[in-house]
Amino acid sequence: MKFIHLEMHGFRAYKEATGIDFEPGLNVFRGDNEAGKSSILRAIKASLFPPRSAPDRNACVSEGSDICRIGLEYELVAGERFRVERDLVEGQQALNAIENGTVRTLATGSSEVAGLLQEHLSCDESLFTRTLMVGHEDLQLASGDELTRAMSVRIESLIGGAGKVPADKAVRRIDEVAKKLTGPRVGDIVVVEQQLAEAQVRLQRAQEQAGRLTECQRELESLETELVKLHREQQELSEGLKQARVVADLEQRKTTVDEHLDLIERSVAARDELAALEQGAAAARAMVSAQIRAETMTVRARIPIPMTIISILLVLGGGGSIYVGQKLLGGLLIGIGVILVATTVAVRIRAATIRRAAIRQEVEQRVVEFETKREQARGQVQALLKGSDKDLQERRRDMSRTQRELEAEIIRLEEFRIPQAELDARESRLGELPALVVEAERNRGGLQQETQSLSAGAAAAPDIEDEIGVMEQRLERLKTRADALRLAQQELSATIDGFRQAIGPRIAADATRRLQLVVPEYAVGLVPDGGLTFRPTRPDGQAFDRLELSDGTDDQFFFALRVALSDVLFSENMLPLLLDDPFRYSDQRRKIELHSMLEDMARMRQVLYFTLDEPEGLQVTHQLPLAQARR
């Protein structure tokens, strides 16, 4: 590749439109300070890699200018010619192909233009700046920095490539994918591990619920059994008590019937007794009358006969006497007979009266007793049952029949007959049972509710197990993939390192060859295990501290290294080498040797050499400042 023509308008020192035609080989730009050397170098770089930031772009605009345009025409090794144009004020760009004098726009988008340029240059900005634009600054190639990566890409393309994607980019891509998997906070593996841990907690909870559910079901079964027992007990007690109550009722009824029957019996007896007493009273009264009569008779009977006869005889005698005229005597006799009779009768009557009174008293006492008893019996009869005897008899028969029936029923239900204490105990137990049933049913309800609520949780266990299985498999896959990615990254990096190490000596040898043209006492060595890190060494390769080099030798070291890098990295399209007075610290002898080297190099590639001094041994092709077109 070589630059053909550069145009600047409003660019730094070139406020007016200025054009530069480049020689195909060595171009020597000489000018004093402020003559515009750096502006040309920067215009070339800005044409290929425009400044990204606004301040950098603004710094390119000439003072007082409202435009800033640059254009660089270049030719590839195969002869294809292109022109890149940029308007740094308007932010526009275009890459045109120039074929037979006609211009064809290939791209106007910034990234499209950049892509095409990178394709033409085979390098990016960092590699271009650090390799092709040689100043007097040093060149550090730390492993892993942007330049090293850029060099790796270039090396890969030189050694045949790795595929569609540069190996270094592939390593970074693998690293990105691996980090997405293994990132400590949001990496896929961490996320799945968290989900897995959460699922395991849920599973544990479901298993606990399943365990509790089993317990609940057992308790529920036991409670159901208990409830059945309680209900059965309630039913049995209720039935037993019902029968017992029937028996008790029968017994009660029988007692009542017994009592009633007894009453009837007593009523009948009382009536009999009353009748007997009535009869007794009548008999007593009759007996009193009889006794009185008898007593009267007795009194009569007990008037002594001799006295009676004497009295009669006296009376008769008296009567006779009177008749006979013995009236006094007769009267006396009659009087004596009457007195005798009267006295006897009176005595007798008095005795009979006393006796009769005693008998009457006794009889009346007995009558009173009878009547008292009768009255009592009557009272009892009145207090007992009324009705006729016939009724009573019928009732007694009925009652007796009822009594027999009751007795038969009681015998039939004998098994249900329980002692009162037991009956009371059972009644008490029966009274307690409803509360126990309610309690058990409440417990059952609670357990059923708990069972229901546990069932859903416990039933989820298989689903969660599957979920965990899916996650474990996913995690295993991710881990395997992460391991594979790490291995791929490690192996690809190692492969790249291997190639770096392999190409490093070539660069070092090339750089050494160039360096020793100027300073034979030095060589360029590769830092062991440092990727593409180079260092100055003694000719035998022995390392020494770079600080021992003079500024001039230091510049020559890095110049040689860059040229060597450029030769190795861009050997196929031989990019122009832009040298910004890199030998300013070299002594005259070395400068002559270096200028000679430039002439040699320019036979193979285009060289743009900018210098403040007269370049001894070289012809100045472009004296600065350049003439600028005036509007």
Place this chain on the structure above:
Amino acid sequence: MKLLHAADLHLAPRLAYIEDENNRRRRREDFAAQVDRLPVLAREHAVEAVILAGDVFDRDLPAVPEVGRLHRAFQDLEKAGVVVLVAPGTHDPWRPGGIWDQRWPANVHIFRSGQWESVVVGDVAFYGIAHTGGPKEGSLFDGIPYTENARLHVGIAHASLLHAYLKERVDGKNYPFEEGELDQTHFNYLALGDHHNPNAVTRGRLTAAYPGSPEGLGLDRAEVGPRYMLVVDVDSVDDPPTLQQVQTNRREVYLDTVSLMEVQHEPRAIVAEEVRRTLLAAASPDRLARFSFSGTLEFPLDIDAAVAEAASGYFLLDVRDHTRMIPESPAEARTIRAGFEARLARTIEQAGDEREAEIARRALSLGLQALEGLL
């Protein structure tokens, strides 16, 4: 007597191989639906007894709702006057508090012992043995009682007939037995469970049969194709029973290994089209399919697009890439790709175990994908 013989229903199955939760739920329902078939088939074929020869449940979790479903099916069978005989298997062994330790309808007899027990139904004696968690001492068929007054004798066990290819792989807990041991039994029929592949052997008057799993349990060769329950007519004392397979599966497990050797040197697009065509050709909404692509290719197999397109045509589509890369160039070629391949080839060769080798194979594939811009 006609019997319905089923085994390995694996209710509430482990379905971790199905990533989609909704599909897992649907697949679980496929298995649960087999329970509903029992009373339907029992009526349809006028069977007098239903035999479940183990692994009715995939896991011993009494809380799974499938228990209630099975209970209802048993009640339905009870109404139809059908006896149910269950020999617990390795997945659902008998244990106190376990999945079988529940109140089942009166028509259900669960064999609860690790020794043979018998129960008589009509003139048939059923002999069953349960898994209780450990191996059985001695021969599987030692200690079978004999029921004198039974005309026919039917054994029920979840046990593993030792085919030659299985001998080294069967654990004692699976109740292994050799075919010859069947001769020591007095069974007319032995209802087996454990092998998910339908299979039957006849020795004299005895037939021993595996109905197989009524739904394909996983993406395994034993689960491929139609699945069955057996209707068994045990009638003759002298002749082996007759067996009728009744297809039961709702969905089908399908496995295919596809070699891409024929398109080995074709461009990437042709290979991708071959994969796409293969996947689409076998698509069915009730199919759980696994394809394993093998062969040696010049580039990593990019099947994502084809799988994404075909996946909607399947209930489950699982594609395994077992292809290998053709080395790009001779080992001495100075390219990073070749160097990378050479390094990983050495790692694979020197791998200490299969996982290490697998990781190295994947690393090779991932690295190449990254270099091809496919990662």
